[in-house]
């Protein structure tokens with residue numbers, strides 16, 4: 037069967053989609069792009085906001101239009117929350133919740149057999165496998181932080197961490213497939229190991245289970261880099277940062293979700309830190325890592341956010357010196373506390389604030405990268421792609437700067453994919469990409 041996947045939302049979903057692709061590959065099916073004709077389209081949906089819900093539905097309808105005879109599957113978080121609300125969608129053949137994703141291949145094979153009255157043709161596994169460079173590996177599920185804008189603690193179930201041995205076995209398999217960089221992700225990655233120990237809180241555990249995991253993954257032959265997914269700022273302590281800085285494969289890139297730079301807004305969001313505490317965490321990281329890349333998520337237009345509160349967030353972002361900001365306009369999510377709050381911000385105001393913060397983010401990104409001009413960085417080359425109309429080798433350095441190197445000789449360039457090479461940064465391109473030259 038030809039099967040196409042689309043992943044919406046967070047890195048966990050991305051990881052789970054990769055897992056599903058793998059399962060279909062192992063069962064002999066051909067994974068094709070979402071733009072191609074397929075026998076089944078699987079949308080791994082997201083429900084973090086109402087906009088995410090809308091996008092999930094839109095993609096499911098697009099899949100139906102691609103091939104009206106295909107099986108269209110809605111998988112993941114939107115399914116769980118839509119079920120709770122009793123919603124249905126006529127363009128979808130199967131709804132597969134988070135707990136049922138492992139059965140998906142079997143369900144679809146049976147459905148196709150019934151529909152077509154013929155056995156499903158299997159294709160050679162090896163022929164369909166793409167070479168991959170970077171893999172997202174979900175090591176933790178569930179969250180008990182209850183941010184007031186987020187539905188996830190209600191739809192994802194309790195904290196659940198993947199045992200270290202199992203993670204290592206999966207990483208060994210990925211390394212065998214050519215993967216060089218592993219991104220460890222989780223719904224609340226900082227809580228990794230809480231459920232595997234004496235059930236202390238992640239603060240009491242001081243991030244030790246996660247450190248132990250990074251150490252073990254770093255010992256897998258073939259793995260060159262380990263990147264951590266989004267971390268809760270409170271996990272950063274001197275002890276945590278010092279130990280992590282001693283693990284040579286751990287990237288100096290930290291995604292610490294801020295959400296707001298205003299303490300009053302943070303309280304309404306039920307985030308458990310203040311701006312001052314957050315800045316202290318950044319100081320710790322800058323003490324133990326050389327020019328660490330600190331990236332973040334910020335929500336604008338949260339209920340009750342005044343112009344002064346938003347201005348505080350902008351000033352905070354500049355002070356923090358982020359390498360990248362992902363800006364989200366607050367979107368109401370039924371069933372959350374924030375949805376019932378007074379002071380919902382008009383869409384036009386959210387859009388204006390979003391534009392302003394995106395501009396600040398761009399300036400900060402340029403300022404973060406400027407000291408690397410003329411410097412050598414180590415880039416894991418991932419693919420050949422068109423950048424500003426030119427064919428380039430493209431990859432990321434440890435600090436997650438995207439770097440493009442013009443291709444001079446195609447064959448030679450192809451041979452460099454999936455390798456870490458020293459690149460001299462020469463200039464800044466468009467859309468946050470950096471241009472460089474391979475040293476010869």
Ligand code: SF4
Nearest residue numbers: 179181182183186188
């Ligand atoms: S930490 Fe907050 S935003 Fe993140 S999954 Fe948990 S409740 Fe949602």
